[in-house]
Amino acid sequence: MFALIRCIKSDFYKLRHTSILWIHLLIPLAGAFIFLLYYHTTSKNSIMDIKTYLEALAIAFPLLIGVISGIVIEQEEQAGNFQVLLATSKSKTTTYLSKTILLLLLGSFSIILAVGIFALGFHVVPYLFYLKAAGALVLGNIFIYILHVFISLQFGKGASAGIGVAGSLISALMITGLGYKIWHFVPWAWSVRFCDSMFDKLDYPAFNAQIALDMQKGSVVMLFAIVIAFVASLFWFKKWEGRKSYE
Numbered sequence: 001m002f003a004l005i006r007c008i009k010s011d012f013y014k015l016r017h018t019s020i021l022w023i024h025l026l027i028p029l030a031g032a033f034i035f036l037l038y039y040h041t042t043s044k045n046s047i048m049d050i051k052t053y054l055e056a057l058a059i060a061f062p063l064l065i066g067v068i069s070g071i072v073i074e075q076e077e078q079a080g081n082f083q084v085l086l087a088t089s090k091s092k093t094t095t096y097l098s099k100t101i102l103l104l105l106l107g108s109f110s111i112i113l114a115v116g117i118f119a120l121g122f123h124v125v126p127y128l129f130y131l132k133a134a135g136a137l138v139l140g141n142i143f144i145y146i147l148h149v150f151i152s153l154q155f156g157k158g159a160s161a162g163i164g165v166a167g168s169l170i171s172a173l174m175i176t177g178l179g180y181k182i183w184h185f186v187p188w189a190w191s192v193r194f195c196d197s198m199f200d201k202l203d204y205p206a207f208n209a210q211i212a213l214d215m216q217k218g219s220v221v222m223l224f225a226i227v228i229a230f231v232a233s234l235f236w237f238k239k240w241e242g243r244k245s246y247e
Contacts (some may be wrong), residue, residue, distance in 0.1 A: 003091070007098035008105075015102075020072060024106045027064070028114035031057070036121040045124050051199045053122075054133055057114055058192035059171045061107070061141055066164015069103060069148035070157030082153075082242045096237040100149050107145065111137045125202075133195050140191030143222065146229045147187070150236065154243065184218040187225065193218065 015021055035053050043049050076085040076099075085095050112134050119130035144167065152160040167188040173179060174189030175196065183189035197215045201208050 004094050004097055004101075007094050008102055011098050011102045014075065015072070018075070020068065020106070023068065024110045025113070028110045029117060031060075032114050032117035032121070036118060039122060045122065047124060047199065047202065050118075050122065050124060051196065053118055054115075054137070054195040055175060055192055057111070058137060058140070058195060059168050059175075061111075061137070061191065062144055062167030062171055062188050063161075063164040064110075065103075065107065065141060065144050065148050066151075066160045066162070066167065067157075068106070069145065069152045070160035070164075072099065072103060073149065073152035073160075074157045077156075077243070086240075086242065092238055092240075093234055096149075096234065100146060100233075103145050103149065104142065107141060108138045111141075129198070133198060136194035136198070137191045140187075140194055140222070143187045143190075143226050143229055146226070146233055150233055153237075153240065156243070184214075184221045187222075190218060190222050 035056070039045070039049050076082050085099070086092060115130050115134040115137070119127055148160050148164070151163055170186060170188040171192050174183050174186055175192055179186065179189050179193065183193040194215060197211055200211050204211070
Protein backbone atom coordinates (compact mmCIF):
# COMPACT_ATOMS: atom_id res chain seq x y z
CA MET A 1 0.00 0.00 0.00
CA PHE A 2 2.79 2.45 0.91
CA ALA A 3 4.60 1.58 -2.31
CA LEU A 4 1.43 2.38 -4.26
CA ILE A 5 0.99 5.73 -2.50
CA ARG A 6 4.61 6.65 -3.22
CA CYS A 7 4.14 5.65 -6.86
CA ILE A 8 1.00 7.80 -7.17
CA LYS A 9 2.85 10.77 -5.67
CA SER A 10 5.70 10.22 -8.12
CA ASP A 11 3.29 10.08 -11.07
CA PHE A 12 1.59 13.25 -9.84
CA TYR A 13 4.91 15.09 -9.65
CA LYS A 14 5.61 14.08 -13.26
CA LEU A 15 2.49 15.98 -14.30
CA ARG A 16 3.16 19.17 -12.32
CA HIS A 17 4.87 20.93 -15.21
CA THR A 18 2.58 19.61 -17.95
CA SER A 19 -0.78 20.78 -19.28
CA ILE A 20 -2.62 17.78 -17.79
CA LEU A 21 -3.34 19.36 -14.42
CA TRP A 22 -4.43 22.63 -16.02
CA ILE A 23 -6.75 20.75 -18.38
CA HIS A 24 -8.48 19.08 -15.43
CA LEU A 25 -8.87 22.45 -13.74
CA LEU A 26 -9.67 24.89 -16.53
CA ILE A 27 -11.99 22.81 -18.74
CA PRO A 28 -14.56 22.05 -16.00
CA LEU A 29 -14.40 25.65 -14.77
CA ALA A 30 -14.87 27.02 -18.28
CA GLY A 31 -17.71 24.60 -19.03
CA ALA A 32 -19.56 25.39 -15.81
CA PHE A 33 -19.23 29.17 -16.21
CA ILE A 34 -20.27 29.09 -19.87
CA PHE A 35 -23.44 27.13 -19.07
CA LEU A 36 -24.20 29.32 -16.04
CA LEU A 37 -23.77 32.51 -18.07
CA TYR A 38 -25.98 31.16 -20.84
CA TYR A 39 -28.70 29.94 -18.49
CA HIS A 40 -28.82 33.10 -16.41
CA THR A 41 -29.33 35.21 -19.53
CA THR A 42 -31.72 33.00 -21.48
CA SER A 43 -33.42 30.37 -19.33
CA LYS A 44 -36.07 30.14 -16.63
CA ASN A 45 -33.89 28.17 -14.21
CA SER A 46 -35.67 24.90 -14.94
CA ILE A 47 -34.71 21.36 -14.01
CA MET A 48 -34.40 20.61 -17.72
CA ASP A 49 -31.45 23.01 -17.86
CA ILE A 50 -29.66 20.94 -15.19
CA LYS A 51 -30.39 17.77 -17.12
CA THR A 52 -28.93 19.27 -20.29
CA TYR A 53 -25.76 20.33 -18.47
CA LEU A 54 -25.20 16.91 -16.88
CA GLU A 55 -25.85 15.20 -20.21
CA ALA A 56 -23.26 17.46 -21.83
CA LEU A 57 -20.73 16.48 -19.15
CA ALA A 58 -21.47 12.78 -19.58
CA ILE A 59 -21.13 13.01 -23.36
CA ALA A 60 -17.91 15.03 -23.25
CA PHE A 61 -16.03 12.83 -20.81
CA PRO A 62 -15.43 9.76 -23.01
CA LEU A 63 -13.57 12.01 -25.47
CA LEU A 64 -11.63 13.73 -22.69
CA ILE A 65 -10.74 10.38 -21.12
CA GLY A 66 -9.50 9.09 -24.46
CA VAL A 67 -7.31 12.12 -25.09
CA ILE A 68 -5.94 12.50 -21.54
CA SER A 69 -5.20 8.78 -21.12
CA GLY A 70 -3.34 8.79 -24.42
CA ILE A 71 -1.24 11.81 -23.44
CA VAL A 72 -0.33 10.45 -19.99
CA ILE A 73 0.69 7.04 -21.34
CA GLU A 74 2.58 8.65 -24.24
CA GLN A 75 4.75 10.46 -21.69
CA GLU A 76 5.89 7.08 -20.39
CA GLU A 77 6.69 5.95 -23.91
CA GLN A 78 8.72 9.07 -24.64
CA ALA A 79 10.57 8.75 -21.33
CA GLY A 80 12.21 5.51 -22.50
CA ASN A 81 9.82 3.19 -24.30
CA PHE A 82 7.92 2.37 -21.08
CA GLN A 83 11.04 1.21 -19.26
CA VAL A 84 10.34 3.59 -16.37
CA LEU A 85 6.80 2.23 -16.11
CA LEU A 86 7.95 -1.38 -16.32
CA ALA A 87 11.04 -1.29 -14.12
CA THR A 88 10.75 1.41 -11.45
CA SER A 89 8.84 -0.77 -8.97
CA LYS A 90 9.36 -4.29 -7.69
CA SER A 91 5.77 -4.99 -8.69
CA LYS A 92 4.51 -4.11 -12.16
CA THR A 93 1.02 -4.14 -10.71
CA THR A 94 1.91 -1.16 -8.53
CA THR A 95 2.95 1.03 -11.46
CA TYR A 96 -0.15 0.06 -13.43
CA LEU A 97 -2.46 0.77 -10.49
CA SER A 98 -0.71 4.08 -9.89
CA LYS A 99 -1.36 5.33 -13.43
CA THR A 100 -4.98 4.15 -13.43
CA ILE A 101 -5.77 5.54 -9.97
CA LEU A 102 -4.13 8.87 -10.80
CA LEU A 103 -6.27 9.24 -13.92
CA LEU A 104 -9.40 8.31 -11.95
CA LEU A 105 -8.56 10.86 -9.24
CA LEU A 106 -7.97 13.63 -11.78
CA GLY A 107 -11.18 12.77 -13.63
CA SER A 108 -13.17 12.65 -10.40
CA PHE A 109 -11.74 16.04 -9.39
CA SER A 110 -12.85 17.52 -12.71
CA ILE A 111 -16.36 16.09 -12.39
CA ILE A 112 -16.78 17.29 -8.80
CA LEU A 113 -15.47 20.73 -9.78
CA ALA A 114 -17.73 20.99 -12.83
CA VAL A 115 -20.85 19.86 -10.95
CA GLY A 116 -19.97 21.78 -7.77
CA ILE A 117 -19.43 25.14 -9.49
CA PHE A 118 -22.64 24.69 -11.46
CA ALA A 119 -24.57 23.76 -8.30
CA LEU A 120 -23.41 26.92 -6.53
CA GLY A 121 -24.62 29.08 -9.39
CA PHE A 122 -27.77 27.16 -10.28
CA HIS A 123 -29.39 26.10 -7.02
CA VAL A 124 -32.70 24.80 -8.38
CA VAL A 125 -32.48 21.35 -6.79
CA PRO A 126 -30.96 20.34 -3.41
CA TYR A 127 -27.18 20.02 -3.27
CA LEU A 128 -27.63 16.34 -2.43
CA PHE A 129 -29.07 15.83 -5.91
CA TYR A 130 -25.95 17.33 -7.45
CA LEU A 131 -23.78 15.15 -5.22
CA LYS A 132 -25.58 12.02 -6.41
CA ALA A 133 -25.24 13.15 -10.02
CA ALA A 134 -21.49 13.68 -9.58
CA GLY A 135 -21.22 10.21 -8.06
CA ALA A 136 -23.10 8.71 -11.01
CA LEU A 137 -20.73 10.43 -13.45
CA VAL A 138 -17.65 9.23 -11.57
CA LEU A 139 -18.81 5.62 -11.26
CA GLY A 140 -20.00 5.54 -14.85
CA ASN A 141 -16.50 6.45 -16.09
CA ILE A 142 -14.40 3.92 -14.15
CA PHE A 143 -14.69 1.18 -16.78
CA ILE A 144 -13.87 3.68 -19.53
CA TYR A 145 -10.68 4.76 -17.76
CA ILE A 146 -9.55 1.14 -17.39
CA LEU A 147 -10.31 0.53 -21.06
CA HIS A 148 -8.39 3.59 -22.24
CA VAL A 149 -5.31 2.84 -20.15
CA PHE A 150 -5.19 -0.54 -21.87
CA ILE A 151 -5.79 0.95 -25.33
CA SER A 152 -3.18 3.67 -24.78
CA LEU A 153 -0.56 1.17 -23.63
CA GLN A 154 -1.24 -1.37 -26.33
CA PHE A 155 -2.11 0.76 -29.34
CA GLY A 156 -1.14 4.36 -28.60
CA LYS A 157 -2.61 7.85 -28.19
CA GLY A 158 -4.28 7.94 -31.61
CA ALA A 159 -6.32 4.81 -30.96
CA SER A 160 -7.33 6.05 -27.52
CA ALA A 161 -8.46 9.43 -28.88
CA GLY A 162 -10.34 7.77 -31.76
CA ILE A 163 -12.24 5.45 -29.44
CA GLY A 164 -12.90 8.45 -27.19
CA VAL A 165 -14.61 10.25 -30.08
CA ALA A 166 -16.67 7.15 -30.84
CA GLY A 167 -17.52 6.81 -27.14
CA SER A 168 -18.89 10.35 -26.96
CA LEU A 169 -21.02 9.72 -30.06
CA ILE A 170 -22.34 6.49 -28.56
CA SER A 171 -23.10 8.29 -25.30
CA ALA A 172 -25.14 10.89 -27.21
CA LEU A 173 -27.05 8.15 -29.03
CA MET A 174 -27.86 6.39 -25.77
CA ILE A 175 -29.94 9.37 -24.65
CA THR A 176 -32.40 8.63 -27.44
CA GLY A 177 -34.89 5.81 -27.63
CA LEU A 178 -32.17 3.70 -29.22
CA GLY A 179 -30.57 3.22 -25.83
CA TYR A 180 -33.73 2.48 -23.86
CA LYS A 181 -33.33 -1.31 -23.76
CA ILE A 182 -29.60 -1.72 -24.33
CA TRP A 183 -27.96 1.03 -22.25
CA HIS A 184 -27.26 -1.34 -19.36
CA PHE A 185 -24.69 -3.16 -21.51
CA VAL A 186 -23.03 -0.10 -23.09
CA PRO A 187 -20.27 1.42 -20.90
CA TRP A 188 -20.49 4.82 -22.61
CA ALA A 189 -24.17 5.02 -21.69
CA TRP A 190 -23.89 4.45 -17.96
CA SER A 191 -23.10 8.01 -16.83
CA VAL A 192 -25.67 9.74 -18.98
CA ARG A 193 -28.44 7.20 -18.38
CA PHE A 194 -27.93 7.18 -14.61
CA CYS A 195 -28.23 10.97 -14.58
CA ASP A 196 -31.29 10.88 -16.82
CA SER A 197 -32.91 8.26 -14.57
CA MET A 198 -32.51 10.61 -11.61
CA PHE A 199 -34.52 13.23 -13.49
CA ASP A 200 -37.08 10.63 -14.56
CA LYS A 201 -37.71 9.88 -10.90
CA LEU A 202 -38.46 13.56 -10.36
CA ASP A 203 -40.68 13.86 -13.42
CA TYR A 204 -42.55 10.57 -13.07
CA PRO A 205 -42.88 9.75 -9.35
CA ALA A 206 -45.56 7.15 -10.09
CA PHE A 207 -42.96 5.08 -11.93
CA ASN A 208 -40.18 5.36 -9.35
CA ALA A 209 -40.20 1.63 -8.66
CA GLN A 210 -39.71 0.74 -12.33
CA ILE A 211 -37.03 3.41 -12.76
CA ALA A 212 -35.19 2.22 -9.65
CA LEU A 213 -35.29 -1.37 -10.95
CA ASP A 214 -33.90 -0.24 -14.29
CA MET A 215 -31.08 1.65 -12.54
CA GLN A 216 -30.35 -1.36 -10.36
CA LYS A 217 -29.99 -3.56 -13.44
CA GLY A 218 -27.56 -1.09 -14.97
CA SER A 219 -25.61 -0.83 -11.69
CA VAL A 220 -25.18 -4.60 -11.41
CA VAL A 221 -23.94 -4.89 -15.00
CA MET A 222 -21.62 -1.91 -14.54
CA LEU A 223 -20.05 -3.19 -11.31
CA PHE A 224 -19.59 -6.67 -12.78
CA ALA A 225 -17.93 -5.20 -15.87
CA ILE A 226 -15.63 -3.00 -13.77
CA VAL A 227 -14.45 -5.94 -11.65
CA ILE A 228 -13.85 -8.14 -14.71
CA ALA A 229 -12.03 -5.38 -16.59
CA PHE A 230 -9.90 -4.49 -13.57
CA VAL A 231 -8.81 -8.06 -12.84
CA ALA A 232 -8.23 -8.84 -16.53
CA SER A 233 -6.15 -5.67 -16.99
CA LEU A 234 -3.95 -6.56 -14.01
CA PHE A 235 -3.21 -10.03 -15.41
CA TRP A 236 -2.57 -8.55 -18.85
CA PHE A 237 -0.16 -5.89 -17.58
CA LYS A 238 1.86 -8.42 -15.58
CA LYS A 239 2.76 -10.11 -18.88
CA TRP A 240 3.06 -6.93 -20.94
CA GLU A 241 6.61 -6.07 -21.95
CA GLY A 242 6.04 -2.91 -23.95
CA ARG A 243 4.35 -2.01 -27.19
CA LYS A 244 5.31 -3.84 -30.34
CA SER A 245 5.81 -2.04 -33.62
CA TYR A 246 2.86 -2.37 -35.98
CA GLU A 247 4.43 -0.41 -38.84
